Amino acid sequence: MKWASGICVESDLEVALTEIKRDLARQLGDNPDLLLVFVTPHFQDQAQQLPGLVAGRLSPGLLLGCTATGVIGGGREIEERAAVVAIGALLPNVAMTPFRLTAGDLPDLDTGPSHWHDVLGVDPVAETHFLLLADPGGPAIFDPRPLLMGLDFAYPGSTTMGGLASVLQENHLFLDDGVHEGGCVGVALQGNLHIDTIVAQGCRPIGRTMTVTDCSGHFLTALDERPAVEVLVELYHQLDEAEQELLQRSLHLGVAATGLKSDLGRGDFLMRDVMQLDHEKGAISVGDLLRNGQTVQFHLRDPKTAGEDLDEMLDRYQRLHPAVDPSGALLFTCTGRGRRFFGIAGHDSGRFVERLGNIPQGGFFCGGEIAPVGDTTYLHGYTAAFALFRSVT
Incomplete structure (x- = not known):
């Protein structure tokens, strides 16, 4: 398993993707099996073309992404300016099952787990994990919380991580060659992959x-x-x-x-x-x-407390996993954090690097963060949620 991230602040999407292609090729040495792409609202006019542009340059096995107010990658957090980030992964012996859901697709919460398996097209095997991106607006309101409850119920022992697209006016979700508004897109990852989580709520x-x-x-x-x-x-x-x-x-x-x-x-x-x-x-x-x-x-919540909380959660992870060497990480952090809150750019991703080293990481500033607390997955606010990826064997 190998992960890589690249970020570009070029305002021309094609130029940005070409630059990112060089970065990922240098780090991965091959086309990524999974590619996550997050773009700021400066590229809204090109949203419909993004999957094709990505396919033509990076040739991923699967594309997953969304629009966001700010993006994270390559050791940088970019807010309030044009930026594109891509996080690529080589995932040997990992099966990927993409899915696209709207509110009308979700089974009733009182139905059995088999209904969820059928809707998602994902069998309940060991080491099943989900990456989920949602747009609560769009043509119809989408509340992701029933989906999170359904995934916990139908896939016990799984880990679900993700976030809500965060552009105020209009968001786009990207899945393979499709561009969507509203609902959610995601991928189930099954096989030789495990996700550890670090969730810092800042209080x-x-x-x-x-x-x-x-x-x-x-x-x-x-x-x-x-x-x-x-x-x-x-x-x-x-x-x-x-x-x-x-x-x-x-x-x-x-x-x-x-x-x-x-x-x-x-x-x-x-x-x-x-x-x-x-x-x-x-x-x-x-x-x-x-x-x-x-x-x-x-x-109570303030910048000092939020920083101390993140430090403690990162240190706790190191204590509990002293021999673990993650291959990559995704960061889903709140739009209520970042430079305006902490007074500096790159706070959350920087603290991660200080304690865990230069593990390839990327992500975006979310309108809500999806991560577990205990054995239950929740929709959070004001939270920094890290998903750390490693092989099982």
Whole structure:
């Protein structure tokens, strides 16, 4: 297995692809089996021609890609200017099954796993993993969360990674020779390939863990049998002035991804936005559906915390996998991170290189990041999610 990445800031798509071809040929020595291409909105007028231009220059076995506000590759993160990135891989003894889905294609969540196998055309064998790119807009609204639940259900033990195309006006998804709007495109990878994940949500806890004792949909009304707003106001007064200011603009609710652990820490919570407080009803509006009995904890987010969180997750990966040597990596990071948030360009990819070395990596700035927490795949926000690829044998 071999991976390579190339990036070009040339505003002419054909010139950019020609330059990237030279980079990938030098690194791979052959045409890639899988090629991921991400382009900024500066190339929207050429979106329909992109698969043909890619095929004519790079001749991949399979093309997967999308439009994005910013792209990552070759050790660089490019935002707010024209750029193209391509990540190529030679994948011996790996079967690739591409798929294209819209909301109407998805089986009901109460159907059996065989319905999902039929829709995707993917048998449930060991070491099945998915790369998924989605456009929630387009001709019809597409919510990827039912698909993520379906993949977890139908393919236990699989890993799903990806992101949402992030151009504000109009997005395009690329799959082989097709260009699509709305829905999702993806590829199932099966065989001599394993995906490790590093997921950094960029938050730190405040206060203590509590139990949801009353809620309705997105509204949290009681924690440990006390009004939720009362609990939050009490916590606010326990914080210093800087934390109080941060709470007012960057408060999140961490929802435990598993109810089985007693020593919850970083990486064990799924972060969700705190949207609004209703003092009259004593309720807090949260950016996800809640249920009674969940363990939760309030969290804050700022650049320093996000950097420390990423460092800790990268260090944890090294501790858990001291002998692992990944061949390549994909980075799906949020548009809410990047230069505007951290004050420097290349923060997330740079921290990766500092700790794990010059593993070929590439990716894009997403409108939402798809990655697991525990054994469940979620749609995240404000997250840096790395997929690290290595051979099984």
